[in-house]
Amino acid sequence: MVNVNNVSKTYQEVKVVDGVSVHIKKGKITSFIGSNGAGKSTLLSMVSRLIPKDEGSVLLDGEEITSYDNRELAKRLSVLKQSNNIKVRITVRELVSFGRFPYTQGKLKDEDKKLIDESIHYMNLEAFEDRFLDELSGGQKQRAYIAMVIAQDTDYILLDEPLNNLDMKHSKQIMKALRRMVDELGKTVVIVIHDINFASCYSDHIVALKDGKCVYEGTTEEMISNDVLREVYDMEFNVCKIDGNRICVFFT
Amino acid sequence: MGYNKKLVLLLSLSVLSIVLFVFWDIGEYWDYALPRRLEKAWAIVMTGAAIATSTVIFQTITNNRILTPSLIGFDSLYVLLQTAIVFFLGGGTLVMMNNQFHFLLSVGLMVVFALLLFLFIFKREGKNIYFLLLIGIILGTFFSSISDFLQVLIDPNEFLIVQDAMFASFNNTNTELLLLGGVLLLCATLYLLRYAKYLDVLSLGKEEAVNLGVDYDGVVKRLLGIIAVYVAVATALVGPITFLGLIVANVAHEVFKTYRHNYLIPGAIFVSIFSLLTGQWFVEHIFTFSTTISVIINFIGGIYFIYLLIKENDAW
Numbered sequence: 386m387v388n389v390n391n392v393s394k395t396y397q398e399v400k401v402v403d404g405v406s407v408h409i410k411k412g413k414i415t416s417f418i419g420s421n422g423a424g425k426s427t428l429l430s431m432v433s434r435l436i437p438k439d440e441g442s443v444l445l446d447g448e449e450i451t452s453y454d455n456r457e458l459a460k461r462l463s464v465l466k467q468s469n470n471i472k473v474r475i476t477v478r479e480l481v482s483f484g485r486f487p488y489t490q491g492k493l494k495d496e497d498k499k500l501i502d503e504s505i506h507y508m509n510l511e512a513f514e515d516r517f518l519d520e521l522s523g524g525q526k527q528r529a530y531i532a533m534v535i536a537q538d539t540d541y542i543l544l545d546e547p548l549n550n551l552d553m554k555h556s557k558q559i560m561k562a563l564r565r566m567v568d569e570l571g572k573t574v575v576i577v578i579h580d581i582n583f584a585s586c587y588s589d590h591i592v593a594l595k596d597g598k599c600v601y602e603g604t605t606e607e608m609i610s611n612d613v614l615r616e617v618y619d620m621e622f623n624v625c626k627i628d629g630n631r632i633c634v635f636f637t
Numbered sequence: 638m639g640y641n642k643k644l645v646l647l648l649s650l651s652v653l654s655i656v657l658f659v660f661w662d663i664g665e666y667w668d669y670a671l672p673r674r675l676e677k678a679w680a681i682v683m684t685g686a687a688i689a690t691s692t693v694i695f696q697t698i699t700n701n702r703i704l705t706p707s708l709i710g711f712d713s714l715y716v717l718l719q720t721a722i723v724f725f726l727g728g729g730t731l732v733m734m735n736n737q738f739h740f741l742l743s744v745g746l747m748v749v750f751a752l753l754l755f756l757f758i759f760k761r762e763g764k765n766i767y768f769l770l771l772i773g774i775i776l777g778t779f780f781s782s783i784s785d786f787l788q789v790l791i792d793p794n795e796f797l798i799v800q801d802a803m804f805a806s807f808n809n810t811n812t813e814l815l816l817l818g819g820v821l822l823l824c825a826t827l828y829l830l831r832y833a834k835y836l837d838v839l840s841l842g843k844e845e846a847v848n849l850g851v852d853y854d855g856v857v858k859r860l861l862g863i864i865a866v867y868v869a870v871a872t873a874l875v876g877p878i879t880f881l882g883l884i885v886a887n888v889a890h891e892v893f894k895t896y897r898h899n900y901l902i903p904g905a906i907f908v909s910i911f912s913l914l915t916g917q918w919f920v921e922h923i924f925t926f927s928t929t930i931s932v933i934i935n936f937i938g939g940i941y942f943i944y945l946l947i948k949e950n951d952a953w
Contacts, residue, residue, distance in 0.1 A: 433848070434847070435844055435847055435848075455847075455850045455851065455852045456850040457850075458850060459848065459849055459850025460850070463848055464844070464847075464848050465848070466844045471841060471842065472700055472701075472702070473840045473841070473895075473896035474890075474894045474895055474896060475841075475895075475896050479896070480841075483837075483838065483841065483845070483849060484849075486838055486849045486850065487849055487850040490834050491834045491837065537848075537849070
């Protein structure tokens with residue numbers, strides 16, 4: 386359980402995140418939605434200690450996140466940001482091996498290698514494992530990074546726009562993999578996501594941000610409704626039920 | 638070719654260059670020449686290793702292969718320190734000053750500068766490594782302008798003393814400082830070994846390093862301090878060699894094509910030793926001391942730098 390209490394962040398006198406309180410439930414997928422500049426990524430970065438917060442607290446299983454030991458925290462919570470323009474020559478397998486760093490500090494044992502193999506298998510990357518990262522497509526690269534996070538084997542996984550720049554097929558693959566990680570491995574996943582229909586079909590819990598404030602928070606059924614979405618995005622939605630999923634129509 | 642094979646090849650090249658440098662045309666008075674040549678070779682090996690290591694680490698921290706420590710003003714600070722001593726205390730002071738004391742003073746001031754630069758910028762929030770670099774480049778220009786200004790004002794005879802300290806040359810290496818420099822480098826290297834395991838992770842970038850449980854600010858601060866010691870020792874021994882680090886770090890990256898520092902750093906050290914010793918051999922036997930090695934290094938390095946800028950034009 387992650388409790389975010391009254392967290393704020395100010396950049397040059399603009400409150401990007403303004404007193405947000407959110408509860409992230411264990412064993413669920415929680416999606417942060419909202420327009421550009423609503424503060425989703427900033428909130429995610431503060432929850433994952435990538436940037437310091439100005440006010441408030443983030444409690445991971447009851448303890449403030451910044452008081453954790455760096456290495457211990459890296460065994461419990463992992464985070465993946467959207468800009469992964471890596472400049473070093475590194476193969477997929479080597480990247481995934483880095484996921485074991487918090488445990489091994491660089492010296493891989495047999496059980497680590499087994500976990501790395503499993504992570505590569507989990508993301509269907511066996512065919513690419515010896516290819517260099519800069520030779521891969523955006524979707525393959527994203528899967529390699531997610532495989533690294535799986536190898537890191539943390540209870541909490543935070544992802545900032547994992548579908549960014551991916552086509553529909555790869556987006557679906559990534560979301561299905563995240564769903565399986567929650568259902569089969571018992572992970573807790575938090576994502577920042579722009580595609581409202583992917584959020585609707587795959588998440589358990591949705592948090593809506595607007596102008597740095599949390600305007601709505603609830604289960605997917607409560608959140609994917611015409612009234613809530615109109616308020617969050619300032620535009621008209623038409624939520625339809627298709628094959629048991631709530632699909633938002635807003636294109637025309 | 639495997640990484641180990643390449644490393645052995647580079648090692649043999651550098652050993653070969655040491656042998657060439659020490660024994661070529663040694664003549665019949667070898668009992669006079671040999672200790673002097675060995676001393677010089679030792680100074681070159683130390684300088685080469687220090688510049689190579691500091692540049693590779695610096696490029697890893699900044700995730701950029703065009704930047705070097707001299708770019709954030711480390712070299713120009715050294716020149717400013719020497720100029721300031723001559724300007725305020727007179728040329729006699731630099732000549733008379735206890736060499737070891739002067740050396741430790743320079744190294745100490747440079748480490749303090751590196752840490753101040755770091756603390757000043759990193760204590761203010763939202764600032765990143767690029768801001769640090771920008772400030773460093775501006776400070777570097779500022780330091781050289783002040784040095785120029787002071788040099789114009791001083792007596793021409795005293796200017797010669799400053800000039801002597803400003804240009805890299807192994808012909809007038811400070812052999813007295815070899816032992817002290819060696820001890821300092823050894824201490825810095827032992828300290829570096831404790832943080833070496835983080836280097837590979839740092840090459841993935843700041844966010845990945847934090848995600849993987851690295852105390853980013855603490856580790857980068859210590860690494861910058863170590864870099865400052867390396868640069869200070871190398872500069873105090875022979876003077877600034879701007880482009881050497883750039884060349885050797887990039888050659889090491891090209892040869893090994895990996896992120897692993899247990900290959901990159903030794904590789905860069907061997908390339909550095911090889912190029913310095915063969916360069917110095919050319920200076921002594923082909924150009925018969927009509928030029929200094931820094932001219933050669935800066936000539937080749939400058940061309941390589943332009944090549945890098947053109948080649949990597951759209952890659953960064």
